[in-house]
Amino acid sequence: MKEYDNKQIQHLKSYLEEYLNWGDVEHWSTRNFDHLSERIFDATSIQLSVSTLKRFVGKVAYEGKPAPATLDAIAAFVGYQNYADYCSRSKELEKVEVKKVSTQKLFIYATCIMMVVGAGVALAFLNLSTFAIDHSQVSFSIRKVTTGLPNTVVFDYDVSKVPVNMVEIQQDWDSTKRHRVDPGKNIFTHYYEYPGYYNAKLVLNGSIVKEEDLYIPSEGWMSVIAYLEDIKPPRYLKDDEFQSDSVLRVSEVVYREINGIAEDITLDFYNAVDEPQFDFKNFKFKATIRFNLQSGRVPCEFRKLVFFGTKKFIRIPLSIPGCVSQNKVKLGSHVIDGTENDLSALSVESGKWSKVEVENKANHLSIYLDDELAFESTLIDDFGKLAGLRISFSGSGEVKDLLLSSGGNEVLAME
Helix, strand or coil, X not given: XXXXXXXXXXXXXXXXXXHHCCCCHHHCCHHHHHHHHHHHHHHHCCCCCHHHHHHHHCCCCCCCCCCHHHHHHHHHHCCCCCHXXXXXXXXXHCCCCCCCCCHHHHHHXXXXXXXXXXXXXXXXXXXXXXXXXXXXXCEEEEEECCCCCCEEEEEEEECCCCCCCCEEEECCCCCCCEEEECCCCCEEEEEECCCEEEEEXXXXXXXXXXXXXXXXXXXXXXXXXXXXXXXXXXXXXXXXHEEEXXXXXXXXXXXXXXXXXXXXXXXXXXXXXXXXXXXXXXXXEEEEEEECCCCXXXXXXXXXXXXXXXXXXXXXXXXXXXXXXXXXXXXCCEEEECCCCCCCCCECCCCCCEEEEXXXXXXXXXXXXXXXXXXXEECCCCCCEEEEEEEEECCCEEEEEEEEEECXXXXXXXX
């Protein structure tokens, strides 16, 4: 694709170097890359590994191209909506010689560029500013082409009756995932690889004018081997390759397969319920969990519990004790970073069965590990209905004695 050609990728790499102003990449340390990974996550809620960032800037040799998700995250970090937006808006800068400048000069340079771009945007919208967009004259609908996963969704839009020159479709809750579409056309499609609840939006001239709920259920438990930063397509495990009755675990054949994979991967167990109907404000979860793969490939072993709401989600990380600094608890729009908070209680020993309980009572969230309170916080967002669960392992793991309920109603259970 043209927007992912080497010239544009190299331009973004140079722009990132200027944006950071850390000097020559050759002198960047692993600590620099750790800090960059954290800053990108804080700004975009997208986690890029140190190895991915080193490959992107050329610190280590890599013949392939960065994954689209990597390009989108870096473009969002430096101030654009996504990589496509960066490409379209930076064409006029491609002939500008890239220079290493001081922080003060970089500020002046960036300010000038922002003023020029801002003036252009102001002029572009000047004739539209007196027109309020009549939402009744805009249509937006979505349609899944099949059931199950993977799945393609067709977005049908019509903005022909309103004065607009920028039309974007946001595929889910993440505002960095906006795709600019042609105002004169009507169809945009997007490929979804994972189950969950997605709130799609039609964005006109930067403002959200239509929203449609999109729910892709898992049809029971499903298990996926996923490669970090999407360097390879996910592998959906067949029914006979994992167990989901009294315990969640992969077969011995798949376990050996995972142990032999050289790349960073996660093993994910999903259960996205068919019709969310129970309140997120009052749910209880309990399970016994064990990380059971020590290949040495990933020094920091992580498990993640993700509770999906129809509007937002909660992500709870659990790590071995030595890696708690890298834990980041995400409670909707609120992120609690282990580099600035003591999350040492959110740790479990490798290879040991650990009892985990999560209770949300009137939006007061409590997390217990082996019957000890490990974390608590008040939820500030509206999460909607309880839509499902993902349990993720850096490598492989097992889950038993699982029960998820809301207001006394059983949502998911394994006995």
